[in-house]
Amino acid sequence: xxxxxxxxxxxxxxxxxxxxxxxxxxxxxxxxxxxxxxxxxxxxxxxxxxxxxxxxxxxxxxxxxxxxxxxxxxxxxxxxxxxxxxxxxxxxxxxxxxxxxxxxxxxxxxxxxxxxxxxxxxxxxxxxxxxxxxxxxxxxxxxxxxxxxxxxxxxxxxxxxxxxxxxxxxxxxxxxxxxxxxxxxxxxxxxxxxxxxxxxxxxxxxxxxxxxxxxxxxxxxxxxxxxxxxxxxxxxxxxxxxxxxxxxxxxxxxxxxxxxxxxxxxxxxxxxxxxxxxxxxxxxxxxxxxxxxxxxxxxxxxxxxxxxxxxxxxxxxxxxxxxxxxxxxxxxxxxxxxxxxxxxxxxxxxxxxxxxxxxxxxxxxxxxxxxxxxxxxxxxxxxxxxxxxxxxxxxxxxxxxxxxxxxxxxxxxxxxxxxxxxx
Numbered sequence: 001x002x003x004x005x006x007x008x009x010x011x012x013x014x015x016x017x018x019x020x021x022x023x024x025x026x027x028x029x030x031x032x033x034x035x036x037x038x039x040x041x042x043x044x045x046x047x048x049x050x051x052x053x054x055x056x057x058x059x060x061x062x063x064x065x066x067x068x069x070x071x072x073x074x075x076x077x078x079x080x081x082x083x084x085x086x087x088x089x090x091x092x093x094x095x096x097x098x099x100x101x102x103x104x105x106x107x108x109x110x111x112x113x114x115x116x117x118x119x120x121x122x123x124x125x126x127x128x129x130x131x132x133x134x135x136x137x138x139x140x141x142x143x144x145x146x147x148x149x150x151x152x153x154x155x156x157x158x159x160x161x162x163x164x165x166x167x168x169x170x171x172x173x174x175x176x177x178x179x180x181x182x183x184x185x186x187x188x189x190x191x192x193x194x195x196x197x198x199x200x201x202x203x204x205x206x207x208x209x210x211x212x213x214x215x216x217x218x219x220x221x222x223x224x225x226x227x228x229x230x231x232x233x234x235x236x237x238x239x240x241x242x243x244x245x246x247x248x249x250x251x252x253x254x255x256x257x258x259x260x261x262x263x264x265x266x267x268x269x270x271x272x273x274x275x276x277x278x279x280x281x282x283x284x285x286x287x288x289x290x291x292x293x294x295x296x297x298x299x300x301x302x303x304x305x306x307x308x309x310x311x312x313x314x315x316x317x318x319x320x321x322x323x324x325x326x327x328x329x330x331x332x333x334x335x336x337x338x339x340x341x342x343x344x345x346x347x348x349x350x351x352x353x354x355x356x357x358x359x360x361x362x363x364x365x366x367x368x369x370x371x372x373x374x375x376x377x378x379x380x381x382x383x384x385x386x387x388x389x390x391x392x393x394x395x396x397x398x399x400x401x402x403x404x405x406x407x408x409x410x411x412x413x414x415x416x417x418x419x420x421x422x423x
Contacts, residue, residue: 009390016390023397027065030404034061052419053412060411061404068403072396076385090388091381098376106369112358119357125349129339138332142325146317153310153317158303165302178289179282183275190268199264200253207249210242217242 009017041055073079074087090097108114131137189195217238252258274281316324338345361368376384389396 013387013390016394020390020393020397023394023401027069027397027400027404030401031062031065031069034058034065034404034408038062053415056415057408057412060414061408064403064405064407064410065400067407068400072393072399075396076389076393088385091385094379094381094384095377098373101376102369102371102373105372106365110361110365110368112362115361116354116358119350119354123346123350124353125339125346129336129341129346132336133333133340134336135329135333138329138336139320141332142329143320145328146325150314150317153314158306158310161306162299162302165306166299169302174289177282177286179275179285182285183272183277186268186275187272190265190272195265195268196256199261203249203252207246207253210246210249214242217245 035058038055038058041051041058045051045055070079074084075089077091078084078087132141219238248260252260255261271281275285313324316322319325339349379387
């Protein structure tokens with residue numbers, strides 16, 4: 001089985017690899033030591049009978065070391081490359097191990113009572129609030145959220161967004177008939193006298209224009225009079241028209257119940273009614289709407305609206321001193337302060353988080369656990385075996401070392417008991 005290249009291992013795995021090799025050397029050294037002791041005791045046992053105990057201990061140590069070496073090695077590969085049954089267990093049963101591990105996690109960890117108990121014992125809201133109320137932390141969250149939002153805005157297709165805006169405008173703004181809605185709105189405005197301010201503004205604007213544009217009336221009427229009319233009479237006519245217009249507007253300004261105002265109110269009432277019930281008025285409004293908001297114009301408006309909004313948002317999100325970023329940071333700090341001090345809010349947030357987590361676990365526990373199963377199934381068998389060996393192999397080498405010691409003690413005890421019984 002090919003070994004993973006040392007250079008391809010992570011720093012942590014390289015450290016584990018060095019520790020594994022060290023423990024393998026120690027375990028092998030113990031076996032070699034027992035073999036040397038066994039040979040020495042075997043050669044000189046006749047001269048020194050007490051070496052029989054040493055030989056028995058060394059023999060038991062070698063047996064224990066070899067047996068545990070076989071057991072440990074059989075987990076990961078075929079010992080000495082010999083395909084002995086029930087060896088190379090991890091590579092051969094990788095998928096089954098993955099399924100069992102997934103089932104274990106699903107049954108023992110992704111269980112609603114376990115999740116709820118853990119979350120109930122954790123002050124999530126208070127901890128998050130204490131962390132978030134620190135201005136530096138709030139600024140960090142704001143910066144990360146802004147970076148994420150900028151990435152989303154940049155990734156969005158301009159054409160698709162413009163099409164969406166155009167479709168929404170057609171569906172919710174242009175396709176519905178405007179007449180009944182505008183008529184109803186205008187009727188409510190007139191009934192509430194809410195249009196009075198607009199009328200006053202219009203009359204005041206006309207009065208100011210008359211005061212500033214007296215010359216606009218020169219020749220307004222007189223140029224239409226016969227040429228034989230004296231010029232003095234012509235100027236008198238123009239002055240009279242101007243002054244009458246000014247007096248009329250002034251009268252409308254002073255009198256809240258002026259006939260012109262009542263006439264305007266009556267016109268608005270008729271217009272509101274016609275917009276709601278008169279088919280000709282509604283059709284004329286729809287025709288005007290279609291002429292103004294034809295498809296190319298809507299598309300252009302959607303493009304302008306999106307491009308302007310996108311550019312403005314990107315600039316605001318990228319500038320830490322922008323009003324948007326400052327408001328986000330301030331809002332996060334305020335939220336953190338509330339979460340850190342408001343016990344009732346903490347309880348509500350913690351309860352919502354626990355309920356959401358339990359719901360997700362109950363609904364998707366099998367899907368979550370299947371990630372383990374699917375991931376292990378995709379792994380190469382030999383690579384999986386080597387990775388697991390890196391994780392636990394160093395501890396397994398202690399089994400070999402302990403087997404050597406236990407085997408030596410067992411051999412010594414057996415030899416001693418046997419000699420005691422045979423005497």
